[in-house]
């Protein structure tokens with residue numbers, strides 16, 4: 001596997017002087033091509049800040065972000081982001097199909113091709129046939145599917161998702177989680193998804209990075225060795241799932257996660273000490 005994303009010593013500070021707030025501090029990790037990695041951490045720990053730095057929306061105060069080996073210093077063409085708030089991220093005056101093909105307007109893609117690709121990704125997210133509707137005619141879960149389709153239409157090398165299912169009901173959330181895994185498998189996408197939900201991180205990921213409280217540093221890097229085919233009921237009932245979610249929960253609760261050795265054979269590597277959790 002080749003490295004898709006390389007984050008090295010990443011630090012971001014909002015403001016200056018006495019009003020300065022360090023949101024992320026010295027984060028180092030990489031994501032392999034084709035991986036679905038979840039970042040889990042408490043609210044306010046700096047997850048969104050981290051994604052904004054990776055996507056080039058805000059400049060890092062220190063360290064570097066590399067995509068395919070090239071330094072990120074603006075929003076890369078082959079990167080897409082799905083935000084939590086679908087209701088504000090779609091254009092209400094454009095149809096679903098036009099919303100989805102919107103990112104292609106700046107690429108050299110003919111009108112006919114745009115329409116074809118829009119229809120293709122809408123089908124991939126289970127929304128064929130709704131292209132002519134407007135976003136406000138759809139349920140919240142469907143709108144978030146449209147956002148996912150729009151993110152996929154440009155065939156991004158890396159898809160960033162920031163708490164993408166936090167505003168939908170539990171049933172829809174499960175469906176969208178399964179959709180994310182299906183899309184990743186079928187399209188071979190590399191996905192970095194941020195969540196504060198422990199169960200969601202374990203259910204979705206090949207790998208979970210656990211962040212400390214603000215300023216975020218990486219507490220643990222766990223390989224999720226659950227079978228690739230997952231099911232909302234049987235996977236979540238399985239012994240392995242329960243053990244893994246317990247492991248993540250313990251890590252998140254512990255104020256002193258310092259070089260603890262794994263208790264259940266997990267591939268845990270403590271990349272940095274949780275020295276800031278008590279601040």
Ligand SMILES: Nc1ncnc2c1ncn2[C@@H]1O[C@H](COP(=O)(O)OP(=O)(O)O)[C@@H](O)[C@H]1O
Nearest residue numbers: 014021023042043044045046047048049050214
């Ligand atoms: N634009 C901003 N200006 C100043 N502080 C900010 C800004 N955005 C976020 N923060 C602060 O940075 C910290 C991390 O925020 P954020 O990255 O949104 O956390 P998370 O996504 O993990 O909830 C929080 O303490 C938040 O208040």
Ligand SMILES: [Mg+2]
Nearest residue numbers: 047048049163
């Ligand atoms: Mg956030």
